[in-house]
Amino acid sequence: MDYIKAFIIGGLICVLVQILMDNTKLLPGRIMVLLVCTGAVLGAIGVYEPFLEFAGCGASVPLSGFGYNLWKGIKEAVDQDGFIGLFRGGFKMAAVGTSAALIFSYIASLIFKPKMTK
Secondary structure, X not given: OHHHHHHXXXXXXXXXXXXXXXXXXXXXXXXXXXXHHHHHHHHHOOOHHHHHHHXXXXXXXXHHHHHHHHXXXXXXXXXXXXXXXXXXXXXXXXXXHHHHHHHHHHHHHHHOOOOOOO
16 A cells, blocks of 8 residues: 555645746746745655655655655754754755766666767
8 A cells, every 4th residue: 555655645746836827937947946845845844754654655756755855964963063964964865866867867877878969
């Protein structure tokens, strides 16, 4: 049942983003930033944690989950290290996801022929 719930919640997030892309003139990069900031803000006000417990990976895999992880890392680092944690915390929590994205995109560029736009 957890798989089905995660699939439905993640799919609903993707549907909402697709509707936003189709009905506005926002560029995809700006929509991604909006998702990350939304996850961080919802985490800061305490809404994202219960949503994450309910939806599981359906809430943690989209970019809103990345924003929540950034916020959570910054909050923990600020509690532990003070002001300097504001700059270190996001890197600590998001390092695995960022590293995986870089490694897999590099592997994909080796397998496929990337085309540069003119």
